[in-house]
Amino acid sequence: MANLKLTTDETKAWMGLIKAQQHLTGKVEEKLKKNGLPPYSWYDVLLELDKAPEGSLRLNELGKKVLLNKYNVTRLIDRLEKEGLASRNACPVDGRGKVACITGKGRMLRQKMWPVYYNVIKEHFLSQFNAGQLGQFIECIDRINSQFKN
Amino acid sequence: MANLKLTTDETKAWMGLIKAQQHLTGKVEEKLKKNGLPPYSWYDVLLELDKAPEGSLRLNELGKKVLLNKYNVTRLIDRLEKEGLASRNACPVDGRGKVACITGKGRMLRQKMWPVYYNVIKEHFLSQFNAGQLGQFIECIDRINSQFKN
DNA sequence: CCTTATTAGCTGCATATGCAACTATAATAA
């Protein structure tokens, strides 16, 4: 139990990060909605499935990748399944497990969402950096994320 | 409609930011919960009220500060009011308006939440930077946030 | 082998959030 105070810079850095993220994800959700598309969380899992071999992943692995706890993975896959964007199948090697698999329709939806998402990234994030500055930013962010690796 | 591709670095920067934020806010919520304390959103508005002159703010101003839309401000203040952490009063200068005011109990709760929050910031964020690196990070973050000022 | 502990996933209930519609007041325009 020490000082319990942050310097001005420390506060600026932390609050800046929080606010930047709120603004940026807000923009993403706003633009997706405006285009009649589902929320970012759907994109996130569709992308992970799309990238995965066979377009399929165990639910627990999926949860780790998109940082969702198990009951939220269950329910998100419920919704995707209901919309025909993914299917859920028994896992061949583990009797407890389930495997989510992206459908053709799911891959198409992801492709339709991408340009909208891309534009936000470009316009509200990348536009603020030149190549060197981007490198600097990556260094900083990697520093934070290194502690969470695995 | 242009290229629609991100370079490796661009992807690393963007995804890194998203993941960093998810990890960090996840930690904050986790630690608050573990200590039997309310979620971060409560802290956020209690802090804004605490900082404000008279400990009070119009609901719409509060909403802008904490980046919540109006119905969520209404309901968050509902909850704070129910717990005796804030009160809601008519606005003297605008018949439509309401003013939220933090109570003594509210100020005390914020003080109790702060060490928990502080520790996450210190341990999972500041610990990754020295002074120079922190300065660099602020530069980057300010670049992003400058577009959202006001 | 049998017992116990752990893990994967699902579900009921409570709470939180988003959306659209609504009331009341204020600001603007005619």
Added chain:
DNA sequence: TTATTATAGTTGCATATGCAGCTAATAAGG
């Protein structure tokens, strides 16, 4: 002034999320 439009805040209903408890299957320990 009156009519129109915009803003502040609330609410009903639908959806999403968190929590705790549950089943079924695997893993670990005796």
